[in-house]
Amino acid sequence: MSGLSYTAPSTISEAVSLLANASGLAKVLSGGTDLLVQMKSGRLKPALIVDTKKIPGMIGIREIDGAFVIGAATSGALMGEHAGLVAAWPGVVEATNLIGSTQVQGRASLAGNLCNASPGADSPPAMIAAGAIAVIAGPAGTREVPVEAIVTAPGRTSLAKGEFITEFRLPKKPARSGDAYLRFIPRTEMDIAVVGCAIAVTLDANGVCIAAKVALGAVAPTQLVVAGAAAALIGNKLTDAVLAKLDAECQAVCKPITDKRGTIEYRTKVAGVLARRVAAIAFQRAGA
Amino acid sequence: MTYIGNKSDLRVVGTRPDRPDGVEKVTGRAVYGADFRLAGQLTGRILRSPHAHARIIKIDTSKAKALPGVKAVMTAEDLPNITSEEAFVGEGPTNFRDQSLNVMARGKVLYEGHAVAAVAAMSPSIAEAALALIEVTYEVLPHVIDVEEAMAPGAPILDENLFTAGVDPKPTTPSNIAKKIILKSGDIDAGFAKADVIAEGRYVTAAVHQAYIEPHACVATIGADGQATVYASSQGHFMIRSFCAKLLGMEISNIRVIPLEIGGGFGGKTIVYLEPVALKLSQISGKPVKLVMTREEVFRASGPTSGAVVEVKMGAMKDGTIVAAQAVLKYQAGAFPGSPVQPGLMCAFAMYDIANVHVTGYDVISNRAKVAAYRAPGAPISSYAAEQVVDDLARQLGMDAITIREKNAAKAGTKTVYGVTFPEIGYEAVLAAAKSHAHWKAPLGKNQGRGIATGFWFNIGGESSASVFVNEDGSVSVVSGSPDIGGSRASMAMMAAEVLGIPVDNVRPIIGDTASIGFTNVTGGSRVTYATGMATVQATEKVIEQLKQRAAMIWDISPDAVDWKDGQAVPAGANAGGFDPLSLAAIAAKAGKTGGPIGSEVSVNAQGAGPGFGAHICDVEVDRETGQTTIIRYTAIQDVGRAIHPSYVEGQIQGGAVQGIGWALNEEYIYGA
CATH class of the missing domain: 3.30.365.10 (Aldehyde oxidase/xanthine dehydrogenase, molybdopterin binding domain)
Known part of the structure; x- marks a missing residue:
């Protein structure tokens, strides 16, 4: 029988040291809603599990001058109960609260949802659109990277051995800004996205878009930042022509696969449909 | 007999008392299959085929057997190689040999997930490790999944000894079509000739799993004397006993099956998967063995219902009268014959009074898990297709969809295509x-x-048994042989309380094991409330007769002079004497002095549902x-x-x-x- 070690260090440096010096497969545990399932199914056989939840700051949300610091192991349920976060970044909270069931939302963490590196994960597109930064601890110290730089391929991240995410930073929401996330699944609950789309926008006093970020999920090996779609919004109000351009730009970047949840053609079309709907919500939240 | 359906002064039946199993289930105390454990039990695991269709060249279990902590390893070689024999044990007809081959593959695996070997070990991790040490050499064969592809000439043949039944002359080449069935009435061509409008369509339905919340689970133990006990959740513990006896070559009297709480069945728990395997592993190891399917195993290797292709053509006259109805049903049976195509044929047009009907059914095997019953097995599949075509007729005729159904509605006296004339x-x-x-x-x-x-x-009736006992304090126990998947305990208690004229709270219903109550068919086919209810009502009536006799002894009058009213014995009239009523409790308290315990068991084969x-x-x-x-x-x-x-x-x-x-x-x- 191969052994499995579990440890719950109380400091970041201790966790880094454990992960960096592990001889076999070492996995970071926060909510465990992906990791335990993968272990039970036999897909993953880690030699070491480092539970990060005992490290101060890993769970919880701090508001600092309108910006937010969210501990990496914070659950979707906690985020949903944070009135300030819900008011500032409703799209991020909505996306996180679409993960799994109510029970799963009580455990599943932002970092886990990101580092599981599933193309269909719900929270990453919303975090990306909101401009979230991941703070990474590791043997070489701390570094900060945009969330879109974490996932490199299905099941793979840019984190080096010994590194793990300690917190996420969401900026202070600019005036006249709004974000939103929608995902499409054939049923209403407990499924993995066929397509996910997040958009964050900032408008000027006349309701013209002056900044935008568009992110898609489940239509490529990683989440996509759609610069062309953002460009279609910037400088414009949400007219039919702008929506059509947004739709087309989103469809143009999709590189999905055909699987049991949807075909390439279907996913591509729905990406455009969702983008139009998400943009409408984001603009409305921004005060358009 | 008390006809509960006709009573206008019902006091218990028709009310909504708290369910007798409610508190146990809500508080987590109820013992389901996976909850049950015996001291010293081993963990069983089943090795399943990764191939849809393959010949088993060799199974080498030596490394698994040598692993410390492994107490038993079995394959089909450890089971009797039984011959083909029709079985009417579950909800539909099946074959004992097919069940044996489904429980453990012999010679060939026929679907992805087909069991090929099993182990019992001291711990789950040892059992898992043992599975990985079993070496199976397969010769992978071409496979077929789709029902129409399986029917086509040149399709990979699953069973070289299967020749289509119901075809004249008897075929000389094997086929995946196990059976062809035709039901007809009138003259279908003449019917279509009379039609002003014709509608037709081809409808495809998916194979879907019953998806009960509780995966299959059991614990089995067998002693050196050959006495076996199986603890399992199922839709029929007598069904489990029958299959275990036949598949293991045991005498029925040596097997006792004790029902555990069941977490859903919907027809899917009317056959066995684990119990014979657990018993065999127990026999080899000398220890109790527990087997619990994972959800993945449930989906791969149990259930589902048939997927199907159904072609329907119907013709109607201008006034909406449907004059011809024709259907071809191609039902997946999974890896072994036994799809519910027969009830599909019977149900397709059963709602309608149609003079000319011709329905053809095919029972088709392919490389999928063997199908099991699912909520009116076969009927939703053919009804779905037929109802779409009825709608098409209505649209062509400009009729309301309900009006065309009223126009053609079956009623008392309508003769069905399968020969039965409907009563009211x-x-x-x-x-x-x-x-x-x-x-x-x-x-x-x-x-x-x-x-x-x-x-x-x-709806069917069938064999059911129930017993009713009056306890020493006048409370009542009702024991039936029907696993409770949809409220049968509550129903039995309510019917007994109704007949006795006592509050339902005074009646405790339980499910008896195979050694404690007479034979009872599976809970399925929409039969239990009717058939087991009939046994319960009749047993209760026998108890009332006893109660009246005891009251007559106490009063020293003739039993004919005693009536049973509102839960009490009362004198039948002024001539019987001026006695105060005797309650159930009062009679029960004197039971020892008036002839002993009061109770009765009734077994029925209920007819006329x-x-x-x-x-x-x-x-x-x-x-x-x-x-x-x-x-x-x-x-x-x-x-x-x-x-x-x-x-x-x-x-x-x-x-x-x-x-x-x-x-x-x-x-x-x-x-x-």
């Missing part, structure tokens, strides 16, 4: 209720549509950009007979509707993806 039935009442319901005329919004479909199920009809109206809204379909409103009108416990009946209807919605919109098996 409820279909017209169901249609009238649907038509007058506000839902049928409610306005629809943008992108919304409304459909209606009606359906039929036979009335068929059921339903009409469901459903509004959907479709997102035209994504295809997403949302149910906006759903109304079910169901002919239920006498609802013993209406909440349970409503739950059954709601559950049926939800499973139907899932079947229609979301569920399927995808192979090769």
